[in-house]
Amino acid sequence: MSLITKFLSTLLHRREAGIAVMIVLLALVVGAIQPRFLTLETLRIIALAIPLILIAAMGQMMVLVARHVDLSIGSILAFSSIIAGIMFRDLPEVPIIISIIAAIACGAALGFVNGVIVTLFKLPSIIVTLGTLSLYRGLVFLVSGARQVDPQYIPRSLIEMSQTSPIFGIPWIVILAFVIALLTYFFLDHVRLGRQIYALGSNPVAAPLRGIKVVPLTILVFTMSGALAGLTGIIYASRFGYVNPGITGVGFEFTVIAAVVIGGVSINGGVGTVLGTVLGVILLGMVNVALPLLGVSAFWQDVIYGAVIVIALLIDKSVRDRSARALAAARSAA
Amino acid sequence: MFKKSLLLGISLSVALISGAALAQDPVSIVYIPKNTGNPYFDSLVAGFEDACKELNCEFTMAAPATAEATSQIPFITAQTQRGVDVIAISPNSPDAMNQVLDRARSRGILVLAVNGDLVDNYEHRDAAILPVDFTKTGPGQIELVGSMIGYKGDIAVLSATTDAPDQNTWIAAMVDSLKTNPKYKDMNLVATVYGDDEPQKSTTEAEALLQTYPDLKGIISPTTVGVAAAAQVIQSAGKADEVKLTGLGTPNQMRPFIKDGTVEAVQALEPL
Numbered sequence: 001m002s003l004i005t006k007f008l009s010t011l012l013h014r015r016e017a018g019i020a021v022m023i024v025l026l027a028l029v030v031g032a033i034q035p036r037f038l039t040l041e042t043l044r045i046i047a048l049a050i051p052l053i054l055i056a057a058m059g060q061m062m063v064l065v066a067r068h069v070d071l072s073i074g075s076i077l078a079f080s081s082i083i084a085g086i087m088f089r090d091l092p093e094v095p096i097i098i099s100i101i102a103a104i105a106c107g108a109a110l111g112f113v114n115g116v117i118v119t120l121f122k123l124p125s126i127i128v129t130l131g132t133l134s135l136y137r138g139l140v141f142l143v144s145g146a147r148q149v150d151p152q153y154i155p156r157s158l159i160e161m162s163q164t165s166p167i168f169g170i171p172w173i174v175i176l177a178f179v180i181a182l183l184t185y186f187f188l189d190h191v192r193l194g195r196q197i198y199a200l201g202s203n204p205v206a207a208p209l210r211g212i213k214v215v216p217l218t219i220l221v222f223t224m225s226g227a228l229a230g231l232t233g234i235i236y237a238s239r240f241g242y243v244n245p246g247i248t249g250v251g252f253e254f255t256v257i258a259a260v261v262i263g264g265v266s267i268n269g270g271v272g273t274v275l276g277t278v279l280g281v282i283l284l285g286m287v288n289v290a291l292p293l294l295g296v297s298a299f300w301q302d303v304i305y306g307a308v309i310v311i312a313l314l315i316d317k318s319v320r321d322r323s324a325r326a327l328a329a330a331r332s333a334a
Numbered sequence: 335m336f337k338k339s340l341l342l343g344i345s346l347s348v349a350l351i352s353g354a355a356l357a358q359d360p361v362s363i364v365y366i367p368k369n370t371g372n373p374y375f376d377s378l379v380a381g382f383e384d385a386c387k388e389l390n391c392e393f394t395m396a397a398p399a400t401a402e403a404t405s406q407i408p409f410i411t412a413q414t415q416r417g418v419d420v421i422a423i424s425p426n427s428p429d430a431m432n433q434v435l436d437r438a439r440s441r442g443i444l445v446l447a448v449n450g451d452l453v454d455n456y457e458h459r460d461a462a463i464l465p466v467d468f469t470k471t472g473p474g475q476i477e478l479v480g481s482m483i484g485y486k487g488d489i490a491v492l493s494a495t496t497d498a499p500d501q502n503t504w505i506a507a508m509v510d511s512l513k514t515n516p517k518y519k520d521m522n523l524v525a526t527v528y529g530d531d532e533p534q535k536s537t538t539e540a541e542a543l544l545q546t547y548p549d550l551k552g553i554i555s556p557t558t559v560g561v562a563a564a565a566q567v568i569q570s571a572g573k574a575d576e577v578k579l580t581g582l583g584t585p586n587q588m589r590p591f592i593k594d595g596t597v598e599a600v601q602a603l604e605p606l
Contacts, residue, residue: 042545045538045545052534141370147373147376150586150587151586151589151590151591240562240563240566241566242562244533245371247369247533247559248533250399289542293542293545295546298496
């Protein structure tokens with residue numbers, strides 16, 4: 001008995017508990033109003049809404065943990081996506097995998113530039129990436145001549161990645177997203193370099209004293225965020241079947257940052273888990289699918305979407321406060 | 335067809351301007367489409383370029399990244415400051431730009447509404463150049479989807495933003511012809527949803543339509559982003575036989591879906 005309560009109380013005191021509770025509550029409430037929400041088909045729709053946000057969220061999470069922010073990911077996504085699209089269109093003889101690698105490499109390069117500007121000139125990343133958000137979008141229009149890559153040029157096999165796979169018919173992009181999340185978890189929890197990101201974000205002043213090479217590590221974090229945004233660009237082309245220079249990834253950074261912060265990642269650096277971020281992404285994905293399913297009018301959708309973000313943050317905060325109090329009580333008792 | 339009327343419209347405004355302003359410099363024209371990178375406006379811009387070459391006037395294009403109601407305002411202001419002679423605009427909103435357009439006009443700039451009009455705010459522009467009779471687009475879509483579903487069953491509309499003036503004009507006309515024309519008495523418009531001309535949102539809304547209305551027979555999406563997203567969703571769900579899709583799509587955008595049978599017919603949306 002005491003073992004079970006102990007287990008439950010550890011579970012509830014984990015930072016992820018609040019957001020998990022919110023997911024279950026949301027599913028129950030929406031399911032009660034619209035039973036169609038609790039079907040396999042809805043699960044498929046939610047699953048398909050997740051990979052785009054999840055892959056970029058892994059990168060953004062690392063950036064936030066390092067006490068920075070990357071606002072340029074929507075434009076990096078668009079740049080990688082349009083480069084791949086142009087390669088599909090103009091170089092059809094090139095194998096698809098080469099275009100995919102090129103897209104990821106472009107993303108990594110743009111992320112690298114972010115990292116270099118931030119570290120070299122010691123500028124706040126929020127301002128730097130606000131600038132490159134616009135700069136990279138301009139590049140997208142330049143390389144594409146402001147023309148979109150039409151659906152006929154996107155390879156069938158790439159589009160099918162968003163539709164199915166031999167593994168229970170779960171679309172490849174969903175599997176890919178969770179594999180990336182697992183790799184990120186492994187990197188952050190079991191690799192020295194990954195753990196150093198937390199140390200850097202918790203205390204940037206002390207980090208060099210602890211032997212952390214701040215500049216290369218910061219550049220690495222931005223490069224990884226860029227590479228993951230680049231990969232998201234490929235997923236985008238796969239999911240929607242065309243690449244438009246003007247609408248691809250516009251406002252994407254807000255969705256991703258919202259998901260990451262809902263998942264308990266602190267914007268003050270040093271704090272955040274992969275599990276929390278995954279849950280945050282799932283919650284946002286569910287809300288996005290639930291609102292139209294409930295027949296909520298377009299005007300109210302934005303209101304409710306915003307309200308869910310605020311409520312999730314409040315629940316998260318109350319859970320954190322409670323566990324902090326429990327910790328303090330335990331300490332004073334001992 | 336439309337390029338010709340564009341040429342005519344521009345020559346007319348050039349004549350007006352040069353007559354009034356005694357300008358020695360070539361007339362400068364700026365065109366502000368709804369947003370950049372929108373394939374629909376590619377051919378319009380090409381039309382402007384051709385016409386301006388012919389009439390020897392100076393042409394520039396400037397447009398916001400997104401097609402929001404207010405996103406064109408800074409562009410109108412900037413062009414007014416620049417002192418162009420003509421602002422041609424495909425408005426994102428019927429009324430959000432009234433003030434800035436008035437200011438431009440008070441400085442002697444000629445304002446042309448191109449492709450879509452400032453519905454019920456006609457006094458804020460000098461002239462409008464429209465590619466088709468907009469009153470026929472909505473009923474045309476209803477007839478097209480009706481012919482595909484045997485004029486019977488539930489249909490839904492997947493539109494752009496809630497305040498998109500062109501789409502709202504068309505949807506109002508659709509509702510009207512469903513109500514008044516006895517031919518469509520067995521057709522039932524169950525929902526009008528908005529994808530905000532955003533691929534992700536349009537896709538989610540289309541998926542939700544299929545989920546919420548299992549008996550849905552047809553979807554009309556009078557916007558290029560929406561119709562492409564809906565086509566992708568219907569194709570992925572393998573429901574091309576159950577749910578008929580039509581709407582306004584550029585030929586390039588819709589080609590693969592028409593080829594593989596996901597879509598039977600769309601109204602081609604390309605100014606020629």
